[in-house]
Amino acid sequence: GLLRDALALTPADDPKLPRRRHNLAVALMTRISQTMRIDEAREARELADAVIAALPPDSPDLPGALTVAAAARRTSLRALLSSTARDEVVALYRRAVEATPPGHPTRTQRLSNLGGALRDSGSRRRRRSGDLVEAAERFRQAALERQCAPVLRLDAARSWGEVRAELGDWDGALEGYVVAVDLLHSVAPRHLVRDDQEFLLSRTVGLGAAAAACAVRCGRPGLAVGLLEQARGVILSHAFDADSDLTRLRESAPDLADRFEELRQALDTATDGQG
Helix, strand or coil: CHHHHHHHCCCCCCCCHHHHHHHHHHHHHHHHHHHCCHHHHHHHHHHHHHHHHHCCCCCCCHHHHHHHHHHHHHCCHHHHHCHHHHHHHHHHHHHHHHCCCCCCCCHHHHHHHHHHHHHCCCCCCCCCHHHHHHHHHHHHHHHCCCCCCHHHHHHHHHHHHHHHHHCCCHHHHHHHHHHHHHHHHHHCCCCCCHHHHHHHHHCCCCHHHHHHHHHHHCCCHHHHHHHHHHHHHHHHHHHHCCCCCCHHHHHHCHHHHHHHHHHHHHHHHHHHHHC
16 A cells, blocks of 8 residues: 555655654554454564664654554464463553653553553453552543543543452442543533434443442442433433434524524533533
8 A cells, every 4th residue: 555655665764764664553453453464463563663663762653653562462362372472562551651741642542551451461260460450540540531532531431440340349440430420421522413422322331330230339329320310311311402403493593503502512512621
């Protein structure tokens, strides 16, 4: 493709070489999610490793290259079978987090990558409890990065709750689930078209029930009911209100329709800020 051609035409001493290698590696990883071609995963890994070797430690491009290198290794059969390979994946994701400055818009994703790698490090029977404890903490940090996308923060908060539950820490799990439910209102703003809203909300199926069950385990039935109703209320509000047809209102009172849309947008912005 064009990315491969551009890379082939780039001299070895060209300062654009690391960026072009990175672009091709990202494109390969995107395609691998559909094709699962091991040879392309190997090529992406080699490209990312070359980028890492060429970049200075303070380069803003380094975290992205580390992330691609880790993801490429994670798709390999060796990562499934070898604890050494899994540790290598974790180490690369950890470096990516450490190289990502506070307040960066990708911190939630990179913290979640690390949490996911720690959570998946080995079979359920052989998994180290220390890895799960750190995974829960990384998911917690990811969920609380207020500058990042609400849908990623919600995914992280849910994982925070799930991992704490797996550890038997139900109070800690409840904290994660409460944050996840609180983020529901920010995941599918009213200005999105219906299909986009449904896609985003589909990722939250079962969240209210899981949060409520956790609250019951913690001896807080009142909170359980509240969490269940809160989650259900968000979904119902989108089902009934988000797609309000303003056609008739605009025909009869266009100024009022414009004002309605302004207020709806302001409401979405305000609730996003609360997340």
